[in-house]
Amino acid sequence: MSDIKFRQIAETIEARINTGVYPANTKLPPHRVLADELETTPTTVSKAYKLLAEKNKVESFIGRGTFVCGDSELETVIQAPEDDADYNFSILQPCLKHNVLPLQAAFQKTYATLPSELLGYIEHSGHLAHRQAGMKWAAEFGLSVSDPEQILLASGAQNALEILIQTYTKPGDCIAVEAFTYPGMLSIANLLGRRIVEVPMDDKGMCPIALKQTILSDKPKVVVIVPSHQNPTGVTMPKARREAIAKVIRAGDIWLLEDDIYGFLNETIIPAISNYIPEKSFHITSLSKAISPALRCAFIKAPKSEVRRVGACIRTSIWLASPLNFAVATQLINSGEAFAMANKQKQLATQRQTFATKQFGFLVCSSQPTSYHVWIQLPEHWRQEHFVMEAKNQQLLVSSGGYFSQQSDKSNHIRLSLMAIDDEQRFQQGIVLLADLIKGGQGSHFLF
Structure with missing residues (x-):
């Protein structure tokens, strides 16, 4: 159980780093302080810090403490899918499959008479x-x-x-x-x-x-x-x-x-x-x-x-x-052609907003009928950094509200991009899975 515990604590600290609760280059709490907060032992926290150091998330100095490495938040807010099974709701971009053919034609025509x-x-x-x-x-x-x-x-x-x-x-x-x-x-x-x-x-x-x-x-x-x-x-x-x-x-x-x-x-x-x-x-x-x-x-x-x-x-x-x-x-x-492509994207955004609105009707959401994304306030039983980690474990990539402010503790939101997934069926499957996860509570991933 202790082996599982320090790994869970490491994941929680990493989530806090990724969402800006512990910004880059700042000093992490001493072992005993964090142990008291998470109801564990300083030894367990020490193991968690060591694991994070091995992943290049933190760096420890004798006599000074442990500091967050200076990674770019853009690498976490805009996540590239790790495999084809991921549902990527983190990248705010057009649905590219609709633009491939007109783009190819434009490149060919332009370069033929360059x-x-x-x-x-x-x-x-x-x-x-x-x-x-x-x-x-x-x-x-x-x-x-x-x-x-x-x-x-x-x-x-x-x-x-x-x-x-x-x-x-x-x-x-x-x-x-x-x-x-x-x-x-x-x-x-x-x-x-x-x-x-x-x-x-x-x-x-x-x-x-x-x-x-x-x-x-x-x-x-x-x-x-x-x-x-x-x-x-x-x-x-x-x-x-x-x-x-x-x-x-x-x-x-x-x-x-x-x-x-x-x-x-x-x-x-x-x-x-x-x-x-x-x-x-x-x-x-x-x-x-x-x-x-x-x-x-x-x-x-x-x-x-x-x-x-x-x-x-x-x-x-x-x-x-x-x-x-x-x-x-x-x-x-x-x-x-550019205006036709833009209008096609707007039509698709409208369609996907309609589907998302039905699935997330039990939540407080902010968006426009033609927006590429939805800003969702999580219910009280979820913390944004925990939700992002749990969603990623289920191959659902979302952006934590903490990425969008220097004061990450003032938000308990996630941002969902509705356009990056090309296939309509996969998009709808992913939205249903996210809605079910939000309804389902914290689950068993965080035990403290």
């Missing part, structure tokens, strides 16, 4: 035709833009965010984000040495009054907002809330980074926040969620006054995003 100028360096941040295509894509989903010179190209939305944060903040500066935010944003801040302040949200998104107070008290240089199908809560800001947020930003000494990569999923077009404050905002969109993450095509709409500054940062960091990928993206956008 012009030589796409193979070398260019002076500006992307070819004019590619920036015009980006303008067309963003305008279709609510952005007001008429000058392609304001469109800059980046290697995905993550790269776009990093470029803008490097350009408009310096180490030690504060960045305001939504109370729950995408782990990639937290990783960027950690890597670049920026401080995160989390702004409260309600069912309409970031609260304007709270943002105003944050600007006064913490003086953030930028605020990052996902206005549509927010990751992870699924909240979409209505037009009135967007106007109210814009009013606060207009009055404050702060830049808006509007990460609108899910805008194509909105049931009706909602104006971008950037439309109301074009001189103080950067709008980001991409094709990763609508078509494929592999394209790595993102479009930044910058104020006219800032185009040269952002362009200089792009050239310093990556010189230019791959023209080959943008040539394919441009072909898809100009032919209309």
Whole structure:
């Protein structure tokens, strides 16, 4: 029994590490303190720490204690399936099987007549035709833009965010984000040495009054907002809330980074926040969620006054995003195929949301009818880190709510991506298994 006990304790500690209860590089509790909490012995905790050290999860130093190794949370929140039997509800991406054939056709058509100028360096941040295509894509989903010179190209939305944060903040500066935010944003801040302040949200998104107070008290240089199908809560800001947020930003000494990569999923077009404050905002969109993450095509709409500054940062960091990928993206956008692919994904998301809603009707959930994901509040008999571990043991990969905040103890949620599983029958099987697991309680995996 003691052998089983220390392994169970090791799994609990690992879950706490993965969900941010014990952040990277922090010191773990002394053996006796943790033993008292878990109602075991210091010797058993010592064995658990040793097992975790063998797995490179922790590192022990004589006289100093045991510390969490500095692994990236992105490796745990976005989990690659370990085998074909896994049900992957952790990756937020389109259902790729529907996009394979049109993508193959676009690559073949583009590369069959590849012009030589796409193979070398260019002076500006992307070819004019590619920036015009980006303008067309963003305008279709609510952005007001008429000058392609304001469109800059980046290697995905993550790269776009990093470029803008490097350009408009310096180490030690504060960045305001939504109370729950995408782990990639937290990783960027950690890597670049920026401080995160989390702004409260309600069912309409970031609260304007709270943002105003944050600007006064913490003086953030930028605020990052996902206005549509927010990751992870699924909240979409209505037009009135967007106007109210814009009013606060207009009055404050702060830049808006509007990460609108899910805008194509909105049931009706909602104006971008950037439309109301074009001189103080950067709008980001991409094709990763609508078509494929592999394209790595993102479009930044910058104020006219800032185009040269952002362009200089792009050239310093990556010189230019791959023209080959943008040539394919441009072909898809100009032919209309990109919009058809996006609409197909939205239709499938609607279908899967309907099924998930029926299965999880006994839970408190947050999502939109066309969202890629569901934000689920777990019942009291489950703790999020325990549920994630138990689900993984049953080959169900989900994302813990602890990944989406620096204050992991304030959440008892999981985020489910509904789109990564290609086969419809397997998707439905996985959802039913998850619903049954939530109803069933903690089971026998955690005995203390």
